Amino acid sequence: xxxxxxxxxxxxxxxxxxSTTACNLGFALANEGxxxxxxxxxxQANLSMxxxxxxxxxxxxxxxxxxxxxxxxxxxxxxxxxSEYVIKGEKLDIIPSxxxxxxxxxxLRNEVGGERTLSELLEPLRSEYRYIIIDTNPYLxxxxxxxxxxxxxxxxxxxxGLWSATGLTDLIxxxxxxxxxxxxxxxxxxILLTICDERTRLFREDKALLEESYGGKxxxxxxxxxxxxxxxxxxxxxxxxxxxxxxxxxxxxxxxxAREVADNG
Ligand SMILES: Nc1ncnc2c1ncn2[C@@H]1O[C@H](COP(=O)(O)OP(=O)(O)O)[C@@H](O)[C@H]1O
Ligand SMILES: [Mg+2]
Numbered sequence: 603x604x605x606x607x608x609x610x611x612x613x614x615x616x617x618x619x620x621s622t623t624a625c626n627l628g629f630a631l632a633n634e635g636x637x638x639x640x641x642x643x644x645x646q647a648n649l650s651m652x653x654x655x656x657x658x659x660x661x662x663x664x665x666x667x668x669x670x671x672x673x674x675x676x677x678x679x680x681x682x683x684x685s686e687y688v689i690k691g692e693k694l695d696i697i698p699s700x701x702x703x704x705x706x707x708x709x710l711r712n713e714v715g716g717e718r719t720l721s722e723l724l725e726p727l728r729s730e731y732r733y734i735i736i737d738t739n740p741y742l743x744x745x746x747x748x749x750x751x752x753x754x755x756x757x758x759x760x761x762x763g764l765w766s767a768t769g770l771t772d773l774i775x776x777x778x779x780x781x782x783x784x785x786x787x788x789x790x791x792x793i794l795l796t797i798c799d800e801r802t803r804l805f806r807e808d809k810a811l812l813e814e815s816y817g818g819k820x821x822x823x824x825x826x827x828x829x830x831x832x833x834x835x836x837x838x839x840x841x842x843x844x845x846x847x848x849x850x851x852x853x854x855x856x857x858x859x860a861r862e863v864a865d866n867g
Pocket of ligand 2: 620621622648740
């Protein structure tokens with residue numbers, strides 16, 4: 603098996619399609635025969651619910667609990683067996699989250715090396731997966747820093763009409779800060795346009811502006827994810843759009859996008 607790639611899906615703006623992208627990129631890569639682990643690093647647990655976990659608050663062991671165990675353990679004390687916190691699905695696996703994770707921002711801040719806690723959890727899992735995909739919360743806090751510290755690359759979903767140049771600049775500066783200080787490996791894989799209505803002038807104007815501002819420095823993925831009402835229906839049904847309606851435009855776009863990600867090496 604090729605070496606594992608850990609990818610964070612991040613943008614501190616809410617509603618840019620992060621959770622939808624984490625879910626569908628994961629399912630698309632699994633469809634191609636890859637071993638995939640999803641990691642839900644957002645207390646809102648949208649990714650866990652999309653995976654089919656109906657009541658994240660009733661989980662016996664969520665990401666929050668494992669991170670707390672890592673923070674509190676003495677030196678080489680072993681973690682619980684991963685079968686206790688990795689939930690296996692038919693096609694791919696997940697480490698789910700729930701609202702308890704919201705206290706992690708504080709707990710991680712108060713510990714030496716707190717920004718590497720997620721990395722400590724994921725490094726030993728590299729040998730079992732080809733891709734580990736981390737969904738993040740809409741905030742440039744310690745949880746997102748943990749995701750960046752653990753990742754080989756970051757994908758930034760941007761929704762035209764919703765994106766802000768300043769927000770993107772803050773995010774990119776944070777990535778470079780993490781690269782300098784914590785994780786020299788991390789690269790920005792690129793910007794993914796999501797929830798797009800390609801027929802509108804707003805889309806064309808925003809896309810042109812994004813290309814003008816960042817096109818020279820960052821990759822903008824060729825595939826754009828179209829706005830498709832079925833995505834909302836799939837989310838409600840706790841399924842990926844790839845399973846829910848494989849022929850929909852959004853499903854086809856995510857499959858195409860996954861090929862771009864895989865070809866990126
Ligand atoms: N391609 C799409 N077409 C239509 N609706 C979408 C699409 N992608 C995401 N959405 C919807 O937009 C909202 C925000 O998406 P989500 O992935 O939760 O964003 P984030 O995780 O960045 O907050 C959700 O209600 C989701 O169902
Ligand atoms: Mg989300």
